[in-house]
Amino acid sequence: MSPAAPLPTDDATHWVLTLSCPDRPGIVHAVAGLLAEHGGNITESQQFGDPLSGLFFMRVQVTASVARPVLEAALEALTREFDLTWSLDISGRPVRTLVMGSTAAHCLNDLAFRQRSESLPIELVAVVSNHTVLEPLAEFYGIPFHHVPVTAATKADAEARLLALVEELDVELVVLARYMQILSDDLCRALSGRVINIHHSFLPSFKGARPYAQAHDRGVKLIGATAHYVTGDLDEGPIIEQDVERVDHSRAVEDLVALGQDVERRALARAVRWHAEHRVLLDGHRTIVFR
Structure with a gap:
């Protein structure tokens, strides 16, 4: 024996x-x-x-x-x-995370606050933005800020700089926290399974731009947000988490946007936590999430 x-x-x-x-x-x-x-x-x-x-x-x-x-x-x-x-x-090792944003601050602020106050198991090593609006917020949390402007002419160079940062900083996860740029197919393939996006809509409905205006035009009774892995197909990647908020006919588009920001924060924070805790496994174009 x-x-x-x-x-x-x-x-x-x-x-x-x-x-x-x-x-x-x-x-x-x-x-x-x-x-x-x-x-x-x-x-x-x-x-x-x-x-x-x-x-x-x-x-x-x-x-x-x-x-x-x-x-x-x-x-x-x-x-x-x-x-x-x-x-x-x-278990519990902080995942080295790079956050990308444009001008909306609520998702970046929420992730940074949760990391500091709720032991969200990530280490925010950089904020990358095509604008400078988020720089003071990144400085407040002590996160290095990188301004990477993007135009049609500079998109390839901007993505090359992003990949260089990912390599240099040993980034394990990239979070698109209301980053209002579409990543190229090549970049999506290079970072496959390592990029989480928050889409301010309850996918597969209302894809693309101005989803709250689309939802308001259809008279929806529920608004939502979807956190998903990014692929080369716009807003089609494997879904990790979704959340909703009930609304009615009295709500203007601006009301939906304000309510939606809370939904976006919640859905993104859960998706990032589950990914960092290795609770999300890919099953083709779907996910298995062990909560």
């Missing part, structure tokens, strides 16, 4: 493991067994088998004293058996 794995000590690391693979029997047993063999104590586990895609998704938080290379080597062995796609990170 092999000796029992040692129990986690006080200096054990809190890991978060996410994985996906073709669905088949034995996956949970194999993952739990691997973690137990390396002294892991599972503190949270969620899984989902998608009958549409035939894929299995899992998120596990585990406390273990094992060294990271040892745990990664064991997961690689499991990868060959189950065709896993997986990621391993330290």
Whole structure:
């Protein structure tokens, strides 16, 4: 009989493991067994088998004293058996985040405030804007500000500068906090799965410009906001979170805009938190969100 794995000590690391693979029997047993063999104590586990895609998704938080290379080597062995796609990170580690905005300040302010007051697990390493309106706000929170003007003639250069900043600052997540520019297909591919946008509309309705005016014209009774991953298809990326607010016929467009800003803040903050906590897994053009 092999000796029992040692129990986690006080200096054990809190890991978060996410994985996906073709669905088949034995996956949970194999993952739990691997973690137990390396002294892991599972503190949270969620899984989902998608009958549409035939894929299995899992998120596990585990406390273990094992060294990271040892745990990664064991997961690689499991990868060959189950065709896993997986990621391993330290639970709660702040994700290095770059925020892009134009002139609206409410989403940037909300993220910076939540990082400071609610332990939102991100580290805001830069604010990039095609205007200078947000510079005082970035300075207030001590976030480096980069003014990158964008015109039709300079768009390629502006995106090259953004990619250089992403590389230089080791950025893991880019958040479009009401950034009123469309990213090119090349940039979307380069940052695939790493860019979250907040769209001030309840997608797939009212895409593009002035969605609140579109909604008002249709006499909607609910307004909403959608946080989604960015792809080359405008406002078509996998949806992470949506939120709504009830309205009636007495509301003017300006009222919808004001109410909508609260909805945008809430939806974006939840999407960023879930992404940073590794609770969002991509399933084709959809997401699996383990809340």
